[in-house]
Amino acid sequence: MKNRQLGPLAQKLYIKTYGCQMNVYDSGRMADVLAPLGYTLADSPEDADMVILNTCHIREKAAEKVYSELGRLRRLKTAREKQGGRMILAVAGCVAQAESEEILDRAPFVDMVFGPQAYHRLPELLAGLKRAGKAVLDTDFPPEPKFDHLPKDIPDPGAPGTSAFLTVQEGCDKFCTFCVVPYTRGAEYSRPAEDVIAEAARLAAAGVREVTLLGQNVNNYHGAGPAGPGSPETWGLGRLIRELAETDGIERIRYTTSYPADMNDELIAAHADVPELMPFLHLPVQSGSDTVLKAMNRRHTADDYRRLAGRLRGARPDIGLSSDFIVGFPGETDADFAATLRLVEEIGFVQAYSFKYSPRPGTPAAAMDAQVPETVKSERLEALQDVLNAQQLAFNRSCVGRVLPVLLDRPGRKPGQLVGRSPYMQAVHVDDPIEGPGAIVRLVITAAHANSLKGGVEGARGQGAGGQGAGAEPIAERASA
Ligand code: SAH
Ligand code: F3S
Numbered sequence: 001m002k003n004r005q006l007g008p009l010a011q012k013l014y015i016k017t018y019g020c021q022m023n024v025y026d027s028g029r030m031a032d033v034l035a036p037l038g039y040t041l042a043d044s045p046e047d048a049d050m051v052i053l054n055t056c057h058i059r060e061k062a063a064e065k066v067y068s069e070l071g072r073l074r075r076l077k078t079a080r081e082k083q084g085g086r087m088i089l090a091v092a093g094c095v096a097q098a099e100s101e102e103i104l105d106r107a108p109f110v111d112m113v114f115g116p117q118a119y120h121r122l123p124e125l126l127a128g129l130k131r132a133g134k135a136v137l138d139t140d141f142p143p144e145p146k147f148d149h150l151p152k153d154i155p156d157p158g159a160p161g162t163s164a165f166l167t168v169q170e171g172c173d174k175f176c177t178f179c180v181v182p183y184t185r186g187a188e189y190s191r192p193a194e195d196v197i198a199e200a201a202r203l204a205a206a207g208v209r210e211v212t213l214l215g216q217n218v219n220n221y222h223g224a225g226p227a228g229p230g231s232p233e234t235w236g237l238g239r240l241i242r243e244l245a246e247t248d249g250i251e252r253i254r255y256t257t258s259y260p261a262d263m264n265d266e267l268i269a270a271h272a273d274v275p276e277l278m279p280f281l282h283l284p285v286q287s288g289s290d291t292v293l294k295a296m297n298r299r300h301t302a303d304d305y306r307r308l309a310g311r312l313r314g315a316r317p318d319i320g321l322s323s324d325f326i327v328g329f330p331g332e333t334d335a336d337f338a339a340t341l342r343l344v345e346e347i348g349f350v351q352a353y354s355f356k357y358s359p360r361p362g363t364p365a366a367a368m369d370a371q372v373p374e375t376v377k378s379e380r381l382e383a384l385q386d387v388l389n390a391q392q393l394a395f396n397r398s399c400v401g402r403v404l405p406v407l408l409d410r411p412g413r414k415p416g417q418l419v420g421r422s423p424y425m426q427a428v429h430v431d432d433p434i435e436g437p438g439a440i441v442r443l444v445i446t447a448a449h450a451n452s453l454k455g456g457v458e459g460a461r462g463q464g465a466g467g468q469g470a471g472a473e474p475i476a477e478r479a480s481a
Contacts, residue, residue: 070110117140168213330371
């Protein structure tokens, strides 16, 4: 029987997200845009009428994963069509932006290809697909920011949970010579402060306690102040964070990713003064060698980074630093790599990501002479990760015996267990949580592993039941400003 329903058809949408946190945020917004058309989220591609791969182009491996996933989805789509059904297959995100028509050449069964600046036009793209009956492509950079066109009053189709991302800035004008982001995400754009504040309030009303402000260069945020566009006043990230800290219900604020040369006094001062701002900062340095940093077109030296770490620790002595590293950048010598190891030893990171340099089409570094052999890259990566992993484990162990406020956010594997986040982003498992997700509880850290901690509610068991403190002590705190 034909579907006679008026209005939007009930349809299922599955979005697979690759890469960065900004893609996670973007996938949420795509679901928002499609919700008025009747799309709700499916648990798997098998159940979906439309599948979107929200892709990442940052390294070759990330980009190639998309094509293998497309191969799998093709079989699913063909089987569906054989049964008389239909599945719309879309490639979104940075691979879509960078490869555009090439995707349709390599995977002609794909129905839609659109970049990170086009997802607010999804309803039009779907209409275009229906009209044309052939694949549609949208990888233009529109003159108007997409944020203005996103629905504002639709709750996230999946409950946002206790912690949410909030994009405040997008794009990058730094042009590090290894990086595709300036090409795939376009020029820097900061959302007006009022929009960000309103979105934070909506998230808080939906139960979110922690927001992570996102941007490729988030600490270069310079959004129009509340007087609106046209007003000469722009706000920096420090100012924005102070304001967001006043939002009822928002107890924790983080931001990522930052560019060292854009850390300004106002933002560093916010680390000293705003208790909601967590004492953890992801601040990528990439390399400890000034020669390599220069070739990367990073606008800081290794000593600049050392000084910056010192200033941040001056403002917030318990701050934990995290970083990104690239090994095997073209021309990197053993001495350059040794300088990276030295920097790591000196700074001491609580957590870090490290990557082998991956030449990306169209970036200046891909055309540089003296590409480093794969075997050397692998050796350096292993040596660097040994040091970084040891630092992370040492930091985790140093937490044992401390009491940390943990935001409980999801069930653990064992019945009754909950997992939460420490201020330093460590996953903390607690077997007898007492409070539920959304609570910030003070946990005594009892064990440390490479990637997680175990905690117990402070004083929960009372004396004689294995607890350490007096049983009558307050056991949980609803954090408040
Ligand atoms: N500011 C960005 C960082 C971009 S990509 C953000 O929003 O997160 C994240 C990290 O990937 C970079 O810091 C860098 O360490 C790594 N990366 C980027 N391009 C790379 C390449 N071509 N090869 C290897 N690693 C790369
Ligand atoms: Fe990429 Fe450098 Fe910008 S790493 S995102 S070009 S700051």
